Amino acid sequence: MTNQTKIEWTDFTVNFWEGCQKVGPGCDHCYAEARDVRFTGGSHWGPGAPRRKVKGGIAKLRKINRDAPTFHEAHSHWPRVFCSSLSDVFDNAVNPAWRAEAFREIALAENVRVQLLTKRVGNVEKMVPDSWFEAGWPAHVGLMITVVNQAEANRDIPKLLDLKARLGIPWVGLSMEPLLGPVDLKEWFGSAPYLPGASTHVGTDGFERQDIGGLILDGVDWIIVGGESGPHARPMHPDWVRSLRDQCAAAGTPFLFKQWGEWMPRDRCLPILPEDLTVWPNGKTGGGIGSANENGGPGWPSIKVGKKRAGRLLDGIEHNGFPGALA
Numbered sequence: 001m002t003n004q005t006k007i008e009w010t011d012f013t014v015n016f017w018e019g020c021q022k023v024g025p026g027c028d029h030c031y032a033e034a035r036d037v038r039f040t041g042g043s044h045w046g047p048g049a050p051r052r053k054v055k056g057g058i059a060k061l062r063k064i065n066r067d068a069p070t071f072h073e074a075h076s077h078w079p080r081v082f083c084s085s086l087s088d089v090f091d092n093a094v095n096p097a098w099r100a101e102a103f104r105e106i107a108l109a110e111n112v113r114v115q116l117l118t119k120r121v122g123n124v125e126k127m128v129p130d131s132w133f134e135a136g137w138p139a140h141v142g143l144m145i146t147v148v149n150q151a152e153a154n155r156d157i158p159k160l161l162d163l164k165a166r167l168g169i170p171w172v173g174l175s176m177e178p179l180l181g182p183v184d185l186k187e188w189f190g191s192a193p194y195l196p197g198a199s200t201h202v203g204t205d206g207f208e209r210q211d212i213g214g215l216i217l218d219g220v221d222w223i224i225v226g227g228e229s230g231p232h233a234r235p236m237h238p239d240w241v242r243s244l245r246d247q248c249a250a251a252g253t254p255f256l257f258k259q260w261g262e263w264m265p266r267d268r269c270l271p272i273l274p275e276d277l278t279v280w281p282n283g284k285t286g287g288g289i290g291s292a293n294e295n296g297g298p299g300w301p302s303i304k305v306g307k308k309r310a311g312r313l314l315d316g317i318e319h320n321g322f323p324g325a326l327a
């Protein structure tokens with residue numbers, strides 16, 4: 001059996017190429033770029049940099065697909081595959097022939113549950129193959145976008161839900177890692193822009209939704225939240241995570257808490273130590289002293305203990321929600 005990944009929300013990663021360009025604050029400390037520097041000299045990041053084709057990516061996906069029945073027997077779910085963990089499938093600078101080849105293979109891998117994750121939701125419609133419009137978006141492929149703060153949520157979630165409705169994407173999700181500020185998602189759970197004349201139905205979560213031509217306009221199906229890891233990681237305020245947990249619970253949306261990351265919240269009652277960093281509700285960080293009035297409320301002391309020690313318990317509970325399509 002092919003080696004599994006330790007990433008909590010998937011079983012395998014498959015990469016067809018490596019290389020990318022930073023497009024937002026979530027990319028600031030890109031793990032894949034650091035890896036590229038370490039293993040290949042670091043020449044595959046940026047607008048003019050050539051991307052590097054990964055040998056064996058296609059063969060790996062085919063093998064996971066072939067072995068899927070055995071995997072299902074052992075794990076009671078079909079193998080989840082994150083394509084691509086070291087690049088962005090919807091990167092403008094990649095050779096279009098590589099992307100076409102990747103999409104062909106993804107469409108053929110019907111025994112796996114493909115998790116596409118992008119920071120370029122605006123490119124999706126123009127880059128997916130024509131066959132995904134003509135024959136329909138493959139039922140085993142879901143689409144996720146990265147959302148690290150409220151500005152990205154406001155900008156990109158409407159685009160994601162519009163694509164879901166128009167292209168018939170079976171499930172969509174948000175990867176909120178690294179979470180860099182508080183985010184209010186209530187507007188998008190089980191909701192859609194109002195379309196006059198559309199009939200409606202009430203979902204199992206109690207929300208009213210619109211039916212248009214047999215297509216149900218649905219909300220976000222899955223939320224993954226995580227703090228940042230790596231040497232330059234930024235801390236995450238525990239109330240940001242708690243709020244998303246509670247919003248998901250209220251909407252009946254599966255919630256997976258991936259990790260605290262490099263920093264872990266300290267007990268507020270303990271004295272602030274010199275190595276603590278205070279993270280403020282508005283996303284700013286600094287030393288131990290700062291004004292609650294200026295920063296949206298009381299700051300929270302965090303200590304850098306490393307990803308492993310920080311773990312992934314939120315108020316003592318491990319959250320491992322998955323959408324029905326991946327269960």
Ligand code: SF4
Nearest residue numbers: 020021022027030087
């Ligand atoms: S989109 Fe992903 S792979 Fe590309 S630079 Fe940003 S974090 Fe790195």
